[in-house]
Amino acid sequence: MTKFLAEIDVMPKKEILDPQGKAVTGSMKNLGLSEIQNIRIGKHITLEIEADSEAAATAKVDEACKNLLANLIMESYSFKLEPLV
Amino acid sequence: MKFGVVIFPGSNCDEDIIHVLQNVMGQQVVRLWHKDHDLQDAEFIVLPGGFSFGDYLRSGAIARFSPIMQEVIQFAAKGGNVLGICNGFQILTEAGLLPGALLHNNTRRFICRNIHMKAQTTNSLVTRQIDPQRALKIPVAHGEGNYFADADVLKAINDNDQVLFRYCDAAGNVVDDANPNGSIENIAGVTNQARNVFGFMPHPERAADALLANQDGLAIFESILALANA
Numbered sequence: 001m002t003k004f005l006a007e008i009d010v011m012p013k014k015e016i017l018d019p020q021g022k023a024v025t026g027s028m029k030n031l032g033l034s035e036i037q038n039i040r041i042g043k044h045i046t047l048e049i050e051a052d053s054e055a056a057a058t059a060k061v062d063e064a065c066k067n068l069l070a071n072l073i074m075e076s077y078s079f080k081l082e083p084l085v
Numbered sequence: 086m087k088f089g090v091v092i093f094p095g096s097n098c099d100e101d102i103i104h105v106l107q108n109v110m111g112q113q114v115v116r117l118w119h120k121d122h123d124l125q126d127a128e129f130i131v132l133p134g135g136f137s138f139g140d141y142l143r144s145g146a147i148a149r150f151s152p153i154m155q156e157v158i159q160f161a162a163k164g165g166n167v168l169g170i171c172n173g174f175q176i177l178t179e180a181g182l183l184p185g186a187l188l189h190n191n192t193r194r195f196i197c198r199n200i201h202m203k204a205q206t207t208n209s210l211v212t213r214q215i216d217p218q219r220a221l222k223i224p225v226a227h228g229e230g231n232y233f234a235d236a237d238v239l240k241a242i243n244d245n246d247q248v249l250f251r252y253c254d255a256a257g258n259v260v261d262d263a264n265p266n267g268s269i270e271n272i273a274g275v276t277n278q279a280r281n282v283f284g285f286m287p288h289p290e291r292a293a294d295a296l297l298a299n300q301d302g303l304a305i306f307e308s309i310l311a312l313a314n315a
Contacts, residue, residue: 017267019191023193074186
């Protein structure tokens with residue numbers, strides 16, 4: 001068994017309004033950084049998982065993302081895995 | 086009728102709905118704790134409003150995996166009637182029992198005020214006695230009530246007459262200005278294809294007692310119980 005660290009990003013889908021990102025984009029103007037645009041805010045999730053192989057760990061993390069960590073109606077996700085030493 | 090009201094950690098409208106069902110409508114009510122595995126023979130399940138599990142991750146996402154929800158999902162699959170109000174609606178969409186999802190309000194604010202809404206169909210247990218021309222004044226209180234469904238799902242729920250309520254103005258016009266939270270096509274509530282699961286963001290249980298000087302919410306409970314309109 002190997003222990004892996006998964007780093008997961010969950011983002012609001014492109015076609016969906018992200019009010020939080022929009023508000024933060026608006027405040028960039030007040031900072032004098034009006035060239036910064038289209039801020040979108042999602043979640044970064046880390047977790048540890050023990051599995052026989054990287055493929056097995058990938059399958060489990062994918063299941064966790066699909067069923068709980070992201071709502072695929074409004075969000076998309078991506079993740080990377082690395083062995084923990 | 087025997088109602089079962091599910092209580093999650095963070096539910097806060099459970100006593101309101103229990104009061105209306107029990108004291109105003111004269112029905113039997115059992116409280117169902119989220120860790121229970123038994124619906125106690127309730128004939129109609131209600132998921133109340135609140136902030137189950139602190140709205141962590143997403144509203145309703147964690148509640149959906151509570152032990153009692155596995156019973157509720159089976160009950161609904163067998164045709165049992167389930168109603169979700171506010172956070173209950175969010176839980177039902179997270180559980181896949183209702184189409185679509187509830188996004189953050191486009192106003193970026195938590196909204197707590199009266200809105201108007203209109204029944205869009207009389208072909209449902211919760212709207213069958215509501216005059217579709219009548220604008221009901223009902224309170225909302227939510228941060229994530231912005232109903233969203235992709236184009237295919239939206240077409241399907243319109244084609245199948247699954248939209249229960251739309252936000253409207255006091256005169257009953259379904260217009261952008263009357264949309265409190267950015268919901269697609271002003272949708273405030275929907276039912277599933279089998280028409281036994283119901284969800285909406287507004288709180289009729291907060292407008293069903295004469296003491297509150299607004300009883301527009303009664304129409305929904307009267308529909309459920311098939312009582313004559315007051």
